[in-house]
Amino acid sequence: MLDENKNKILAGAESLFLKYGFKNITMDDIARELGVSKKTLYQFFDDKSSLVDQTVSRHIEHEECACRNLRNQISNPIDYMLMITDTFGDLKKQINQSILYDLKKYFKSTWEKLNQFRIDFIYSQVLDNLKKGKEMGLYHENLNENLVARFYIHLIDFMLNPDNYHGENTDFKTVHTEMVNYHLRSICTPKGATYLKKQSLRFNQVINPDKK
DSSP, rough: HHHHHHHHHHHHHHHHHHOOOOTTHHHHHHHHHHHHOOOHHHHHHHSSSHHHHHHHHHHHHHHHHHHHHHHHHHHOOOHHHHHHHHHHHHHHHHHHHHHHHHHHHHOOOHHHHHHHIIIIIIIIHHHHHHHHHTTTTOOOTOOOOOHHHHHHHHHHHHHHOOOTTTTTTOOOHHHHHHHHHHHHHBBBBBHHHHHHHHHHHHHHHSSTTTTT
């Protein structure tokens, strides 16, 4: 029961942080909005920094689980990358740059945890995807897998870095879609490019069924 209650608080806190930002919302706000006492909050979390850190950790665990599930379900590496865009694009659409700015400026250790997740887990996922794509003849054989995987991490770093969007109202789903398409177009063989074009159209039709 304790784990269930804690998980509900973390889920509710994540929604509030996404809506109001990490800096502005207080423990009092969270207790009031979630309908729990501050005593209950402090039963699970030492302070707001602890709550923020565990909320982000929970988010990272969910992303890891979703990536692994997709990898087990999808055998084609191009489809995997496109599905990642579809799966996480809607989630990242909820994130605005002020939220990331708050995390980077006021909760540095948690921000670094998010960075380490990109460096370790996402790098390994992209590296595996590159190897599989080369084996299937979809990606260029002469690719330096380690370097290209690191290039991809830098693309994500650009996408998530709030310092790169001064005065812009950026739609994360659009940025993420363009980033993945840029990555795939640069590494695909003619065979892969043909498949990418066909699948991009199909995925776009699924995402935007009314678009002609």
